[in-house]
Amino acid sequence: MPPKHQIYVDRAEFVRSLFNDSTTANILLRVDNFHIYAHxxxxxxxxxxxxxxxxxxxxxxKEDGNNFLFxxxxxxxxxxxxxxxxxxGQEKVELLYDIIxxxxxxxxxxxxxxETRDQDQLFVLAYLGSSHKFDVPELVNFCDNxxxxxxxxxxxxxxxRVSKWLGLKKLRCQVLRYVYNQGELMFQRxxxxxxxxxxWQIMFVLTSGKDPLLNIDNILNGTYNEEFTEDNISKNINNNADINNADINNEDINNDMNDSNDDDMMLIDDENYNDYDQSMEIAIADYEKLYKPPTNDKRNKHVHWGPETFLITDNI
Known part of the structure; x- marks a missing residue:
């Protein structure tokens, strides 16, 4: 009998082998006229x-089996x-994604x-995994890390703004820590x-010299009950700002506040991130043979696999 860890690896490999497998799938997912077999x-x-x-x-x-597929x-x-x-902060909004x-x-x-470390792609994956879309906390946590x-x-x-929208807790705390370290000038303006x-509660924890990640769940679910005032937080930021990180001038701050108009990128400039893998390849070499491309249906708007087709396009 193989050791337990070997059994786990074999099962993981088996599940990966089922990805986009038409011989075992009982549901078909479509995006932009491409189709992926799923279970x-x-x-x-x-x-x-x-x-x-x-x-x-x-x-x-249960009644229709493969007829319920689309x-x-x-x-x-x-x-x-x-x-x-x-x-x-729009109530109804999607972050653009495609079949890839x-x-x-x-x-x-x-x-x-x-395996990607490209910020734009990670934000898209975080959106797909967020509670606003397919609700996969494990993926959101991965992107957050x-x-x-x-x-x-x-x-x-x-x-x-985006970290709050997508539920990226660590990123949200990190951004607020950065703001806190810049001192009173950036904070007030x-x-x-x-x-x-x-x-404000996260900033209060920061001004107390604590790690907000230790209290982030209590803060977000409304059970964090330490009292604070905005004036006290502002005063503490002014007194305790990190001098080494506060060497910014008015022009730098104003430049940082200008929204990007670069149509080629969603958020960042690739030149600043050459050290990171920008590929979107997700299948490691051992499993490349298992990674199958989606099916492109160029002729038919809908795929019929059985007597009925079900379109699920709205949130339920």
Missing amino acids: TSILYCVSGFFKKIFKLFARKI HDYSCNREIAINKLYEYK DFQNFIAFLYGYPV VLYEVWNKQQWHVIL HAKKDLDEKD
Whole structure:
């Protein structure tokens, strides 16, 4: 009998081998007229969204089997943004994604690693994994851990908004720590107006010399009960600012506040991040033979696999 860790590896490899496997799939996912074969049992286990969908249609799936196969998850381009700075807190908004992004997202659900360190792609994956879309906390946490290390400080005001939207807790705390370390000038002129109540609580923890990540869950769920005032926080920032990190002038701050108009990138300049892998390859070499391209349906708008087709395009 092989050791337990070997059994686990074999199972992981088996699950990866099922990715986009037409011979075992019982559901078909479509994005932009490309189709990916998938398995309801796997999606159910790792995605809160799919768990809700499959519970809702459990009887239909059981009765019809492969006849219940077709879900369209193409990005709603009417409400989509393709630049992060375009997010202003809209209630209904999508972060633009395509079949490559969706394919990498589904592959992650099957156990393939995400090897990209490109910020734009990580933000898209974080959106797909967020509670606003497919609800995969494991993917959000992965993106959070990477973005926490490589985020672009010149776009701190944009990233603060987006980190709150997507639930990137570590990144949010890191941005606020950066603002705190810049001192009173940046805080009063630019950052103060962008803070909500939970941001103020995080800033309070920072001014107390503590790590806000230790209290972040309590802060976000409303159970953090230490009292504070905005005036006291502002005063502490002025008194305790990190001098080594506060050597910015008015021109630097104003330049940082200008939204990017670069149409080639969503957020960052690649020249500043040459040390990171910019590829979107998700399948490591040992599993390249298992990684299958999606099917492109050029002639038919809908794929019929059985007598009925179900279109799931709205949140339920």
